[in-house]
Amino acid sequence: MELSAKYSPSVTEDKWYEYWLKHKFFHSEPDEREPYTIVIPPPNVTGILHMGHVLNNTLNDVLIRKARMDGKNACWVPGTDHASIATENKVVAKLRSEGIEKESLTREEFLKYAWEWKEKHGGIILSQLRKLGASCDWDRTRFTMDPDLSEAVINTFVYFYRKGYIYRGIRMVNWDPVGHTAVSDEEVIHRDTVSKFYHLRYFISDGSGRPSDKYIIIATTRPETIMADAAVCINPEDERYHWLKGKKVLIPLINKEIPIIEDSYVEMGFGTGCLKVTPAHDVNDYEIGQRHGLPVIDIIDDHGRLNEKARILVGEDRFEARRKIEEMLREAGNLEKVEDYTSPVGYSERTNAVIEPRLSMQWFLKMDALAKEALESVESGKVRLIPDKYRNTYRHWMENVRDWCISRQLWWGQRIPAYYLPDGRFVVEPNPEAALEAAKKLNPDITSADLKQDEDVLDTWFSSWLWPISVFDPEMPGHPDHRPNSDLAYYYPTSDLVTGPDILFFWVARMIMAGNEFMKDIPFRNVYLTGIVRDKLGRKMSKTLGNSPDPLDLIEKYGADAVRLGMLLCSSAGNDILYDEAQIEQGRNFCNKIWNAFRLISGWKADENASMPETSAVAVKWFGYRLSQVLEQVEDHFSKFRISDALMTIYKFFWDDFCSWYLEAVKPAYNTGIDIATLEATRGYFEALLKMIHPVMPFITEELWQAMSVRSEGETIMLQRYPTASKYDADYVEAFEDACGAVAGVRNIRQQKNISPKESLRLNIKPGFPGTVIPVIEKLANVSVAVSETSGDSEAGVTFMVRTFEMSVPLTGLVNAEEEIAKLEAVIAYQEQFLESVRKKLSNERFVTGAPEKVVAMERKKEADSIAKIEAARASLAALRNR
């Protein structure tokens, strides 16, 4: 069979993914095996695959494939999130592009469009995940707005309402004037923003509502809100303003009289020490207003425009109004000065609009009890965060959590199951029928037409926090007496969760809360937090910067295996990863390396008459031991979630140990057959290597595993058992490494002396060197080895050391005696200095008595080795000088 020198992934990948799907290898049903479960962090239903998804899902897939090969019943549940505000925005934008305004539609009409959009674009990302090789159980695909999952959300709301955790109230919320909805505290991003600090003159009222000639100066960044001022506040300690006590001042432009009040909230050193109190548009001001019984004057509407209560600039956008009022104040003589000012401003995570603090009626979920328990789950170690530095962040958040604003003024999502009676009272029930029944208890005359359901929907996270439960049993939440079905009982709690630290609070913490509440158990044991994917300059990948490659293009160009390896190579848990296409190239090159190793082995012709050369016998024995040694390391890395370390260990094992040493050692001469024993051993090792690599690079390993032997339909590498370590002889492995050191030493000399690898040389080794591995040296270094005490004495040679073994290549005529002498003298000088430091340590009473025995023994060995090296070098030196 003629194989190309390059591996081409495109055909292979689709072929095997189809094969896996056809045989339902990804599908899991409960059985007697130990389950290993992962639920996907559901991507936005309208999202498309970006590099962050690639990283995250590759990690998930590596874990799930490894667990599957370890013999566990592996189940990875995929799905998507309805992402209410993001999706609704997209739908609104699309409708607008078609000339349709959301306001012109009824709720039902809008939702029809939204569902159409979802059906058309929804789940694109899931098909993209297939390209990546994700081994999700697609039969279990869920969507957070699947009818039964929505029902779970509604039941959860009713459950918490009945428990007294959900309440409705007027609160200052974060209003997104672009999304036209309240958003939670977590969805507000504060950024330092350059703005202006306006110093305004508020004239003192003369007592009859007219300005006197006296004024005070008030500093504000928001002059457009002065019409909503309810008071001016000073610190009671502030002697500069004692004269103001009891007076009234006039709001500029509208000349409205407001009182001077005193509150210690005001910092005397900040601004002018006078604070305008605007209860409707600032959280602190609201609280001050509450304390002093001030009226709330809301002058800004849903869209961020001034309303008629503002009296002036009605209908203007808040920023436009700010610009205009500056001029008006200046003309009116109320503007003292304007300074540049940088201060943190809250922006909506979704729409990037400047958040407007605004009073409105919203639904809240009490968090204190839930947070306390969720904190305990992590503090106790029941839920492990990896890396654990996030425990601090987690604790801080859980100890300072505030009630969760769960209502959103949107249509796309689960509608809040509160039903209002005409008199304003309301009932909370899972459906209209139950609501009617409940309402009749309040008022027997009520008909279903009288009941009006709350217009708001629930925060998306109020559905995704149920994800690890609801994907297995949507009926579970909200039914405390409901017995978990077999799926939930079997798969819950899930094993590991892989996600980004940016949603540690949004999602991870809340899943822990829901798990504790409904399952009395944690939702997962380990949370592996990935970093953010950045470009190689360290910038976050973003559409606007255009620095984010399309993963599908990369898969097309390099193959999914290459992309997976490339992403993983540089990703340690919790650290941001700097993406560089060179890493993907490295992945591609590795595919090629594996491919060519296969080409070599598959080209070997078995020779039944050939016996096993000694070199092969040594190499086979060594590699078997080495395999176990490496497997131990790999398992250790996996158990500690050091995925990139595990990967690098396997990578080097394949490339260096297997290709560079093992294959070169057993490779038969050109046009020569290979003995059966070596061939079988090599095939066995290659297969073991394919299995080790499979979780990371599923496609090429399946391709080659299938190609290396006749397989029957339905066989697959992905269900083979992952190799396990057995006992190995570490001394033998070390001896082989010494042989490699000797080979490298000879090759180095060849390079220095410009001697072709084809020219056979002699190598003298002092006795004590493990003789068994000498055939390997002879083959790979193209030398004949002589072991003798007097070696090097009779002929000039170039010497080198492998650990404590002195070796020399006789090269009459090519040896520069001066160079050799200098080299040896340098060795002696270095060793003497080293020896001195070791001896200093050993002669230190406190070291010998204080340090562990093992450490002291090691120092003694260092001493002995050093002495041996010095003696060897001196002997060679003497021999050289005698010549």
Add this chain to the structure above:
RNA sequence: GGGAGCAUAGCUCAGUUGGUUCAGAGCGUCUGCCUUACAAGCAGAGGGUCGGGGGUUCGACUCCCUCUGCUCCCACCA
């Protein structure tokens, strides 16, 4: 403003209770090779006072203090 974390080779990062000959890996670089699996390759080599300073210790990349630089999270925009 509050909190957390980071600083090790040109780049990206390991370094797991302070002690193995511990200063490492990958990539890149340099040198020599079209050697009959692979030039997307082979062979070899060079490269770091572990951010600065101080301290604890027999011993510090590792622990403490301090300085400098960077990052992230939280925070009610006078």
